Amino acid sequence: MLRTATARRLPSALLLVAWALSGCEFAGGADPAREPIVPKRYNLVPLPRLVVERDGNLKLGADTRIATRGADPDLDRVATFLAQRLRSVTGYPVPVVSADAAGEPIVGAPLIELDVDPSRPDDEGYVLDVSTSAIQLSAKGARGVFYGVETLRQLLPGEVDAPGPTDGVTWSMPAVRIEDAPRFAYRGMHLDVSRHFFSVEFVERYIDLMALYKMNTFHWHLTDDQGWRIEIKKYPQLTAVGAMRKETVVGRPSKPPIFDGQPYGGFYTQDEIREVVAYAADRFVKVLPEIEMPGHCLAALASYPELACTPGPFETATSWGVFDDIYCPSEGTFQFLTDVLGEVITLFPDALVHVGGDEVPEARWRDSPVAQEVVTRESLASTSDLEAYFVGRIASFLTANGRGLVGWDEIAARGKVADATVMSWRGADTGLAAALQGYPVIMTPVGYTYFDQAQSGDLGEPLAAGAVLSLEHVYAFEPVPAGLGEAQAPLILGGQGNLWTEYVATNEHAEYMVFPRLLALSEALWSPRASRSYLDFLARLTGNAKHLDALGVNYAHHFESQ
């Protein structure tokens, strides 16, 4: 398929200008048979809203300078981010100067100008002009400039992302004009660090790679049955006990299961959490922490058995699945959880906190006098309404502390939790139902964005969850569920890819599951719907993968033969 795409005549500048004049989006919708929108030499992912082809190239040199202009305290940091990348691979000095401070015009050959212009319309958009002699990048604030810088990075040879200088590279990029802004405000990637633990170093690399593709939220799944991974000062057992499990099931759980006999564990100290949050903020990535409740909490029950409905003792889970032992809705449990969240919100400055809410078996609550007393006291119709009550209490705590709650779509199954955002994972229907109830919704449907599923059905693929999720299928992800009217469509905040790690124990394997599917997802979340074409994406991906090569990312190569 790729061969056909690249052999086609490239669209003319005229066509691109016509596209520009027609209001940025390609008229006629996504048609896989039509010409690629962007000539292949612009290997940009996600595809910008508007790309106007220009003749010639711009070449960086020993006299290249970066000039900043405008009053955003983060602008200097963004300029330094670009300068450091360029310095480390080109060896050029690439000084950063402030155009505001300079008395006379700044010259550079070529000059890279980064401008903050508060009159621009949106926070994440930017305009990037590359002529054969200068680069001008302008945005409302440093955030937009950052996305422009990430685009600039992708216009350069892939070796710009190498750890150091590479011989024989010409540091040039094609001239172009780009006007860009995202389709969705929420563009997330999730990482489950409970089933398998990932180091701070890897988490930071993950965030870096997300940011290169303009993703802006890192969903950090910090607690689950198989391990509690965040230090909580008031409850030291959570990490002394709950961060460890005595062994791990080997492969897909069989009957009877086979275990490896190896103790396994790990957690992040609060200082490490702060470090990651600051690292992410430097890349304009928000961190959404997840503390699972009322289910998926065996590691917490192993640490503090009094939080359960039965006496225990409990063990941090050593296998996968859904477990019956969950938090009991006692006052003691609410005290514990609000204490935990109280510490969590001091570590995570961004507005939202995820509290899970998925896969909650009712068995223990049905048999528990404590739980049944709550059903009576709160005049609930049945045990099935306890989850909404539970999550509602936690939502009130978060709201009172200036935060918003996010929960998996089960939280919306029985009525409305005030001030909550729904993360819809079971499909488009649960997202649609939540939006129709008035919830803001983040779409992360299992059929399109679950990167724990195999990249292909080929023999030799690593063990993975359930089905196959091809790159093409991820590319076809449409966040706004069919059937949602125009008035409610803005309730769809965006979407997210999830990496659950039951079968993913190493950094290399995690990268393999995420790449290049993250690139397909980033386009579904950033680019105009009408401009999407898988064929065109494949052509750009082939060039773009040179950046992944330089970064040493272990990505799946199936697309190369498509």
Ligand code: TNX
């Ligand atoms: C369902 S998605 C889960 C996770 C598992 C995942 C495996 C969700 C909210 N819950 O606990 O890891 O399936 O694919």
